[in-house]
Amino acid sequence: MKDSVSLENLTIEDLLSIYPYSVEFFDINGLPIDDVNNTVKDYITSLPYVFLEDMGLNQEDLLKRFRAFMSRMKDIREERTFSIRDITILGGRDKNEKLEEIEVKINIGEIICIVGPTGSGKSRLLADIEWMTQRDTPTKRQILIDGSVPPRNWRFSVEHKLVAQLSQNINFVMDICVGDFIRLHAQSRMIDDIEDKTRQIIFHANELSGERFDLNTPLTSLSGGQSRALMVADTAFLSTSPIVLIDEIENAGIHRKKALELLVGQNKIVLIATHDPLLALMGNKRIVIKNGGIQKVIETTPNEKEGLLRLTEIDNALLKYREALRNGQLLDDIK
Amino acid sequence: MKFITFSGPPSSGKTSVILKAMEELKDKYFKIGVLKFDCLVTDDDKLYDAQNIDSRVGLSGSMCPDHFFVSNIDDCLNWGIRHFYDILISESAGLCNRCSPHIKGCTAVCVIDNLMGINTPKKIGPMLKMADIVVITKGDIVSQAEREIFALKIRQANPDGIILHVNGITGQGAGELAVLIENATQVETLKGKELRISMPSALCSYCLGETQIGMDKQKGNVRKMELD
Ligand SMILES: Nc1nc2c(ncn2[C@@H]2O[C@H](COP(=O)(O)OP(=O)(O)OP(=O)(O)O)[C@@H](O)[C@H]2O)c(=O)[nH]1
Ligand SMILES: Nc1ncnc2c1ncn2[C@@H]1O[C@H](COP(=O)(O)OP(=O)(O)OP(=O)(O)O)[C@@H](O)[C@H]1O
Ligand SMILES: [Mg+2]
Ligand SMILES: [Mg+2]
Numbered sequence A: 001m002k003d004s005v006s007l008e009n010l011t012i013e014d015l016l017s018i019y020p021y022s023v024e025f026f027d028i029n030g031l032p033i034d035d036v037n038n039t040v041k042d043y044i045t046s047l048p049y050v051f052l053e054d055m056g057l058n059q060e061d062l063l064k065r066f067r068a069f070m071s072r073m074k075d076i077r078e079e080r081t082f083s084i085r086d087i088t089i090l091g092g093r094d095k096n097e098k099l100e101e102i103e104v105k106i107n108i109g110e111i112i113c114i115v116g117p118t119g120s121g122k123s124r125l126l127a128d129i130e131w132m133t134q135r136d137t138p139t140k141r142q143i144l145i146d147g148s149v150p151p152r153n154w155r156f157s158v159e160h161k162l163v164a165q166l167s168q169n170i171n172f173v174m175d176i177c178v179g180d181f182i183r184l185h186a187q188s189r190m191i192d193d194i195e196d197k198t199r200q201i202i203f204h205a206n207e208l209s210g211e212r213f214d215l216n217t218p219l220t221s222l223s224g225g226q227s228r229a230l231m232v233a234d235t236a237f238l239s240t241s242p243i244v245l246i247d248e249i250e251n252a253g254i255h256r257k258k259a260l261e262l263l264v265g266q267n268k269i270v271l272i273a274t275h276d277p278l279l280a281l282m283g284n285k286r287i288v289i290k291n292g293g294i295q296k297v298i299e300t301t302p303n304e305k306e307g308l309l310r311l312t313e314i315d316n317a318l319l320k321y322r323e324a325l326r327n328g329q330l331l332d333d334i335k
Numbered sequence B: 001m002k003f004i005t006f007s008g009p010p011s012s013g014k015t016s017v018i019l020k021a022m023e024e025l026k027d028k029y030f031k032i033g034v035l036k037f038d039c040l041v042t043d044d045d046k047l048y049d050a051q052n053i054d055s056r057v058g059l060s061g062s063m064c065p066d067h068f069f070v071s072n073i074d075d076c077l078n079w080g081i082r083h084f085y086d087i088l089i090s091e092s093a094g095l096c097n098r099c100s101p102h103i104k105g106c107t108a109v110c111v112i113d114n115l116m117g118i119n120t121p122k123k124i125g126p127m128l129k130m131a132d133i134v135v136i137t138k139g140d141i142v143s144q145a146e147r148e149i150f151a152l153k154i155r156q157a158n159p160d161g162i163i164l165h166v167n168g169i170t171g172q173g174a175g176e177l178a179v180l181i182e183n184a185t186q187v188e189t190l191k192g193k194e195l196r197i198s199m200p201s202a203l204c205s206y207c208l209g210e211t212q213i214g215m216d217k218q219k220g221n222v223r224k225m226e227l228d
């Protein structure tokens, strides 16, 4: 792309055809496009003073805004995939100022569980990662990305959001259908293969939830389980963030194991704060937090993995009871 | 004294966010004062009081809230200096969607919530577009995708500002905002300082108390709609 100063010398027609997203500049600033043969600069200088005054702008500001807009959107388009290989947590100190002598490296594709009593600092650890703390939070921890200190400006950039969140009490609030919703999200990411992505997301979301839904289902009429399933699939395929934080999805009514596989399959790091042994054992490692500090890191042992099979059986049995309950059956004779 | 203007539509989470950010700073023993501007009523002073933060309330009543704000803000700043505050914050509910109480050379924050719908960034004028920091709240109740779409719309409306997600209930993100507040602009007087945008022009007969409707009652600065 040309630098954003020369962009203002393009005609509006050319601008819109080379950078389709530039239409948002006119839209969001309430600028009606009349003559597309005008250059952007001429267009802006032709806007009447009173019109700009109503919006609290002047020509010079608006031109500056145009340049800033174009250069920001270019960054976002180019940073489409914010890919990293690993993150490292360098220990700080716990609530008693005791040194947290530990270094934890987490690779893309890993599922890590965070466990510990209420108030121990699980959420604080997640927040430290999200903020890419450089010893400037109460824990004095430091986060490295791919082994080095991340650029400071990543903290505030919409483009480098390290973390996407999925949690129990999140809902959809937009009043549109599933297909339009996915398209809108894809457009906001400025990706090209929108239709393809939409199909993938719908397919996988249906794999995760029991009841089927399609592109025309209104977003707000999805059940809890369907919503969660769509959120997981959407995050897997459309979120730029390489890390997904999951907060207790045990009762979400979706296939949890498949959900985790889908996310790590799309090269994400998955961090789960949980009290559920079944979920905890799906992880490769678990970080144990106590009194504000990382007490230890436990690698899931082969024995535990075996235990996972037994837990899964118990879980499946419970599931059958739940199903029977839903269907109005008696709960006395279930195999 | 650090001086920061907070603005944002009604109930967007301004008070919650300010309280959470101040809680993060409490170990540093800053002396903090808040000025709340509103139109008719507010209970925000009680909320600040509950957290031992001094506050004063200004209600514009039948005055244009924007004009009320500018005609009082320099006195407010002097009040802050008289009371030796380290940090002085003004909170004003969206007076209208066009105007902003933001002042050149004073850190300006706009608080907006995820529930307002994706067309809101377009509808909110300079209050959002000219803020230095945009705080987005209520991310806990909408999906990740909706958060991302909303954040992009805000980025488009305000290409140069810092965008920050803060949860007004749990305080997630408030620590980061607190750091920005600590580094906010140092202001000793507002005399001679300028608003980032002009206030709404007014002074028609209705400003002066006229209540009757009709062409012959419309005097002064009047603008007419074009209807076919
Ligand atoms: N779920 C959720 N609720 C929030 C969040 N932030 C604020 N709220 C709630 O939103 C409501 C309004 O918050 P306030 O902080 O009073 O909003 P305000 O902008 O100061 O409101 P006014 O001063 O009256 O204009 C309160 O009930 C808050 O608890 C958030 O991040 N998530
Ligand atoms: N190392 C530390 N130093 C100082 N404060 C800390 C430290 N770790 C955590 N805290 C603080 O302790 C409080 C409780 O931590 P947090 O909210 O993360 O707990 P939690 O494990 O998520 O609890 P819950 O299970 O109830 O969600 C927070 O205010 C957090 O900032
Ligand atoms: Mg927690
Ligand atoms: Mg308030």
Ligand SMILES: [Zn+2]
Pocket: B066, B095, B096, B097, B098, B099, B200
């Ligand atoms: Zn106004």
Ligand SMILES: [Zn+2]
Pocket: B202, B203, B204, B205, B206, B207, B208
């Ligand atoms: Zn008037």
